[in-house]
Amino acid sequence: MKDEGRKISLERAKELKDSISDYLEYRDTVATGFKEWEKIKARQENIKRILGASQEDWQNWKWQLRNRIDDPDTLAKIINLSSEEKEEISLAGSKFRWAVVPYYLSLINPDDPGDPVRLQSIPTAKEYFDQCGDMDPMDEEFSSPAPAITRRYPDRLIINVTNQCSSYCRHCQRRRNIGEVDKQTPRRDIEAALHYIAQNEEIRDVLLTGGDSLMLPEGTLDWILTELDNIPHVEIKRLGSRVPVSLPYRVTDELCKMLSSHLPLYVNTHFNHPLEVTPDAREACLKLTKSGIILGNQAVLLKGINNDPLLMKKLNHELLKIMVLPYLIFHAKSVRGTSHFRTRVEDGIEIMEKLRGYTSGLAVPTYVINAPHGYGKTPMFPEYLVSMGRNKLLIRTWEKRVLEYENDEEA
Numbered sequence: 052m053k054d055e056g057r058k059i060s061l062e063r064a065k066e067l068k069d070s071i072s073d074y075l076e077y078r079d080t081v082a083t084g085f086k087e088w089e090k091i092k093a094r095q096e097n098i099k100r101i102l103g104a105s106q107e108d109w110q111n112w113k114w115q116l117r118n119r120i121d122d123p124d125t126l127a128k129i130i131n132l133s134s135e136e137k138e139e140i141s142l143a144g145s146k147f148r149w150a151v152v153p154y155y156l157s158l159i160n161p162d163d164p165g166d167p168v169r170l171q172s173i174p175t176a177k178e179y180f181d182q183c184g185d186m187d188p189m190d191e192e193f194s195s196p197a198p199a200i201t202r203r204y205p206d207r208l209i210i211n212v213t214n215q216c217s218s219y220c221r222h223c224q225r226r227r228n229i230g231e232v233d234k235q236t237p238r239r240d241i242e243a244a245l246h247y248i249a250q251n252e253e254i255r256d257v258l259l260t261g262g263d264s265l266m267l268p269e270g271t272l273d274w275i276l277t278e279l280d281n282i283p284h285v286e287i288k289r290l291g292s293r294v295p296v297s298l299p300y301r302v303t304d305e306l307c308k309m310l311s312s313h314l315p316l317y318v319n320t321h322f323n324h325p326l327e328v329t330p331d332a333r334e335a336c337l338k339l340t341k342s343g344i345i346l347g348n349q350a351v352l353l354k355g356i357n358n359d360p361l362l363m364k365k366l367n368h369e370l371l372k373i374m375v376l377p378y379l380i381f382h383a384k385s386v387r388g389t390s391h392f393r394t395r396v397e398d399g400i401e402i403m404e405k406l407r408g409y410t411s412g413l414a415v416p417t418y419v420i421n422a423p424h425g426y427g428k429t430p431m432f433p434e435y436l437v438s439m440g441r442n443k444l445l446i447r448t449w450e451k452r453v454l455e456y457e458n459d460e461e462a
């Protein structure tokens with residue numbers, strides 16, 4: 052019955068193709084960093100002219116940091132702002148710090164108040180008037196057994212190495228640490244943190260974050276990574292950094308050379324929208340992967356930016372193309388000044404429902420909410436296990452087919 056088999060297969064193939072017809076229509080309508088690149092480059096020329104910069108300056112990450120935009124008047128030369136918008140920015144800026152590097156600003160459509168990069172980087176009055184949310188919803192103050200350390204899990208922990216970032220996200224969960232001044236964690240605190248790790252041999256995975264770990268000078272990072280390499284029970288290191296997204300020029304040959312001497316090393320970054328996946332971001336990511344580093348993405352589910360199943364799918368596809376594995380989608384925590392970004396948990400579960408099966412498993416991250424009191428990341432899944440009998444399960448497939456599944460008796 053060869054022909055019959057082929058006929059059924061063809062019908063099934065058509066059914067499968069039809070099941071993503073919405074995405075096939077949608078995928079070419081989304082603004083990605085690659086699609087918008089010519090426009091972005093024209094904006095970069097404009098910003099360079101305003102700031103009196105050369106192309107060499109532009110690609111110099113230190114120039115980018117020195118020339119961060121943090122006042123409404125300069126910003127108004129780059130994106131179109133009404134006088135009310137300028138006032139809102141000043142008002143919000145009086146309460147929460149903001150600063151954006153020219154590169155990240157160049158991704159913004161100057162005429163679109165709802166631009167996803169603009170929403171992530173330019174403050175509005177909503178931040179100022181937000182009365183919900185805590186400053187420290189995860190009780191990080193009570194999870195620090197040694198200086199600079201956050202420990203919430205049995206075998207891994209964070210060292211907060213700096214409070215600095217290249218740009219300050221409007222949805223930042225650690226904004227209480229982002230003061231008016233950039234400060235690296237003092238060397239003696241990092242020494243105390245390293246001492247704690249050396250004394251606790253169950254710690255096999257150390258995350259350097261902050262702030263943005265790649266804001267540290269190479270020498271300091273090299274020192275910390277070398278010290279960790281010298282602790283026999285530390286098996287892997289991870290860096291938390293938004294540099295590939297907001298300041299790709301930080302990924303220099305010298306940085307890569309230094310990092311490649313500290314393998315195994317993982318970098319988790321933070322892309323939230325396909326517009327952030329540009330040719331320059333790609334170059335930074337490929338340089339890191341060629342140095343032997345594995346890249347993962349930790350997106351945050353943000354209302355008005357990426358709370359849409361088709362957009363999240365497109366983001367994850369764009370990430371896989373630049374060798375970044377979608378790792379987590381965080382539910383936005385209740386942090387003071389960020390309530391306008393929070394979605395409902397159902398939104399996140401719906402996104403997961405529409406990813407699993409419909410696209411590569413590699414493009415399916417884990418959706419997590421942070422349990423109160425710092426009790427850890429807690430995964431939220433659509434329900435695939437309908438019921439569990441003694442020797443049978445009732446399962447629900449990605450297409451919502453409910454089927455019986457034999458569960459072998461224990462031997």
Ligand SMILES: *Cc1c(COP(=O)(O)O)cnc(C)c1O
Pocket residue numbers: 201202203204207208209258428
């Ligand atoms: C997120 C986090 C980790 C890493 O968790 P994974 O699930 O292993 O990625 C470790 N320590 C702290 C304090 C964290 O918040």
